[in-house]
Amino acid sequence: MSENFAELPPELSRTLVKRGFQSLTPVQSAVMAQASGDADLRISSQTGSGKTVAVGIAIARALLAEGPRQGKPFGRAPSVILLTPTRELAAQVQRELEWLLAEIPDASVDVVTGGTSLGLERKRLANGPRVIVGTPGRLLDHLSAGAFDGSKTTTVVLDEADQMLDMGFRDELEGILEKIPHRLRTHLVSATFSGEVERMASKYQSNPLRIEGTPLGQANQDIEHIAHVVDMRHRFDALVNILLLAAAKPEEEIGRTLVFTRTRADTLEVAEKLVREGIRAEPMSGDLPQAQRTRTLKAFRTGQITTIVATDVAARGLDVQGVSLVVHYDPPSDADTMTHRSGRTGRAGQKGTSVLLLPPQARRRIERLLNDAKIKATFGPVPAPSKIIKAYQKLGRRRVYAALEAELQKQVAPEQIATPGDDSEEFVQKLLADRSPELVIKALLSLLEVAPPCPPREVVQALEHHGHHPRDRDRGRPPRSGFRPDRPPRPFHGEPRPKGPAPDRGRPGPSRSSPFAAPRPSSGGFGGPRRRDDRPPHPDAPPRAKIHAQRSAPGIKFHKGRDRG
Template sequence: MYKIFMNTLTSFSQLLLSNDLLKNLETVGYTTPTPIQSELIPKIFQGQDVLGIAQTGTGKTAAYALPLIDLINNSRRRANMPSCLILVPTRELAEQVTESFKKYGHQYHIRTATLIGGMAQKNQLKSLASGPDVIIATPGRFLDFYEKGKILLANIKFLVIDEADRMLDMGFLADMHQINKLLPKQKQALFLSATMVPSIQKCAEEILTNPTVVKIKPAEKTNQKINQCFIKIEGDALKSDSLKRQMLRNLIVVKKITQAIIFCNRKVDVDVLEKSMRHHGYKVYGFHGDVHQSKRLEYLEAFKKGEVNFLIASDIAARGIDIDGLPHVINYDFPKSSDEYVHRIGRTGRAGVAGQAWTFITAKEQEKGRRVLPDTLNFIDMSLPADQNKESSKANKNRLTAQPEEEVVGFGHSIPKFMQIKIPKSLTE
């Protein structure tokens, strides 16, 4: 039996959080809880199992991290025995959750261990040996360490399954059930998802005990804080990748876009677009599943610091990316599903801050995305041949001989022709 609760509170001070946490929230500029936070936090403090349904970008991570920080801090900690396990589908989301615990609860000295694939196990084993209070993990890596006898679970009081719908999409259902069976029966469980479909409900029923349902309905098709604009792909641009890349450069220059995540549907397209934009003088990184995790974290940090202006990303790699105040998202390729469209543009316009989404779209894609697109599309004209980026292109022509930035020992400034890098003509356009 599900209990549905909705009674939105309007101030963090009403949510039973400790004074230290309230001060931290004020320091980082958070004054008003989002709907999911105002509804979920009191339920967690009351010890209830919760099924939370809310879209990405609504503040779900803080909705469970804040009360758990207080609850863990006030509980009796036991050496080398974590009290909280948080399961997430991707490495990027694991890093985001870890960062949230550090940001909100730094003065409590709550120790975390982040267990994710694609990273060296040495540091993760070290964090486990230090006696973490919270384990944040992807299911596969968690089970790997557990089977090696590296994790003690007898003291687990809290289980969080975040982005459960994504977990199911990625085939983690069996792992979730296996992990749940390893945990003490007496625990509080939180099950968070962007959608409420039968498979999610069935999975939640098997893990949760008499849960409260907290469901946040989107006010409209998509976040109204996000201004959505569209660039029509038609005519020659339908057949020419180089013309489409030129339209992207026009957009960046004309609209003065200085920071954005640019989405492509395929890894190969991420690589091609990255090389092309680098050639035209842009500071970019490609961001997809074949890029090593340590590099992805390095690229993400550089992007946050403004050292690079653009991340060109695939959908899976970008899942869980959380950049405060990200001003722009660009759908260079129209997403394969309506849900991915909502997820992509949800990287901007987060927590009540306005954002801008730009989408390249064909007539067929417009029909395909009708369920989530605005009723009236705001088209902007980026038609060719008016490439506003000619100056940048001209300045970068000198790079076609690809002379190294540093002198090559033994050759001075005269580089043999066979050592010069040749850039395919198709990527210079």
């Protein structure tokens, strides 16, 4: 048993050692060091700091203190209910708790979420799981229908509480808490705590113990933040260049990328455009069926796809190993969203990069947002095509060096040189018989060249706008105010204006008084309407003489535009 886990119960210590843990993160150590296991906890720590395991430690201590439940398994009430905002996060938390509570007696874990069969979930709940993880709406449905008994539940955990309130789950959360009146502990977990969460916590928690793994609002130092100011019409081209540069690595080093958009429709549109460019991408949003979302996450974890285009809600709390890049295709709306988005990378001590794409007119707002989130971002240009091509050339040369290194290893081990049917030496001599070594090497290098899935784009550097957006007709023109060489200096107040001929302002073309000026057309000028008398008469119209006779008849008045009798 590791000395770092000496204060933990033996069941948890053995599990953590088997899982490969060498030490606990600050938030996990803080939960482990709490004096009493019956206190309400308000856990806050930056994303990727191990809050789920920290909550699991608190749950495990409570279950060990209560001991196994008595009675038949059928219809037994759960001891712990844990709520999450999304289905994917619920499934992820269930997997984490299953291995963490594996050696604790009577600690089965089940999950209930929307988008799945209600009847199958009720059958599983009838087996009496000790811990139930679920989304608020579905769990309240089961609780109201009597699928399980909440009267004996002692612990309720609200994971990502601020996101659940933002998604409009306040009524469901309050309904669940009201139906579990005898709970002993109510834990709230989040990377950020808004004012609304604080008010709800004050209503349902008593004397909570605040646990901060990192100071509230402190940015993750393992994440590098980069910002590119790009016009909206060049935003997709900028995204393509960023993804191409991220993929210019050896296959074993290629990380995964999360691209955040504002709406669900944008996830589909951006993902489809990326696929057309040869980039393996899939959308992730609440509009997709649960089965498709599950398949997408599985393909993302196994490396079948390298990019997911998601909304804030769909990707909230997801913990996928190897996410090295987060791209904010649409800028975040506030500092909390920025924190949660960026926290999908740089987890568990790994390094990550967060890239912001913002229009010029939003720069000041984003700078204030970054300041509120205590994030220092580096503003710079989008990766240029030359940089991307150079990165792929280096990748090809790395493969050459790796192949040469492998050949040297074969020479060190003579038993690997000769293999049945190996005529490589004969083929080499044949290639060099009537060709120079330089020509042969050049031809082989061309075969090893690595090309990006699509050509990199030329992205025009956005102009820095201050104040209002300039009109298109003013682009490239000198400012309207300033020195006018054709205008005499203005006199001071009280001085007479200088008399003299008006300055020549360079009017184009000759004046109307000039003998070379063209006569003004009688039809109304350039493109103007012709006069009434010049219009051709309608073929069915009466003669003009008859019209004049009608107008001069007594008792008839004509008005302009319409005959009103």
